[in-house]
Amino acid sequence: MNSRRAPAARRASARSASPYVPAMAAAAASPALQAPVSGAAPEKPEQPWPPAGVFRPGGGVSAPKVTKEVRVNYTPDAMRAKVQGGVALEAVVRADGTVGEVRVVRSLDKRYGLDDEAVKALKQWQFTPGQKDGSAVPVLVAVEMTFTIGKPR
Numbered sequence: 001m002n003s004r005r006a007p008a009a010r011r012a013s014a015r016s017a018s019p020y021v022p023a024m025a026a027a028a029a030s031p032a033l034q035a036p037v038s039g040a041a042p043e044k045p046e047q048p049w050p051p052a053g054v055f056r057p058g059g060g061v062s063a064p065k066v067t068k069e070v071r072v073n074y075t076p077d078a079m080r081a082k083v084q085g086g087v088a089l090e091a092v093v094r095a096d097g098t099v100g101e102v103r104v105v106r107s108l109d110k111r112y113g114l115d116d117e118a119v120k121a122l123k124q125w126q127f128t129p130g131q132k133d134g135s136a137v138p139v140l141v142a143v144e145m146t147f148t149i150g151k152p153r
């Protein structure tokens with residue numbers, strides 16, 4: 001997607017939009033329009049973080065160690081836009097050393113897909129699992145994926 005076209009498209013849609021105030025006046029005049037929609041999907045309650053049963057390193061819990069790291073990929077649109085920076089993530093390393101749930105703690109970009117690319121790469125990592133009392137347990141880890149554009153050679 002050409003980044004120069006996006007603002008023009010937004011301006012065009014903003015100009016063609018109907019005025020908001022008359023719609024509000026119509027809703028106020030008709031009580032039937034104010035009734036809640038019965039078929040609307042209920043909001044999803046936010047899941048607790050970290051999930052139940054997941055340990056944090058320390059206090060007798062060892063941190064997982066990376067055994068296989070997959071590099072994050074730039075999206076072509078992000079490269080063209082020269083987006084650089086880091087995405088901070090938290091992830092659950094399962095007792096088998098694979099990555100389970102991942103949460104974006106600090107976003108770099110949602111428009112060009114870099115947050116999604118960071119999550120996708122982290123889910124491919126492998127770890128030696130963390131341990132508690134000699135047994136492998138799920139442990140929370142923090143990872144920052146960095147996106148930098150190197151200088152041409």
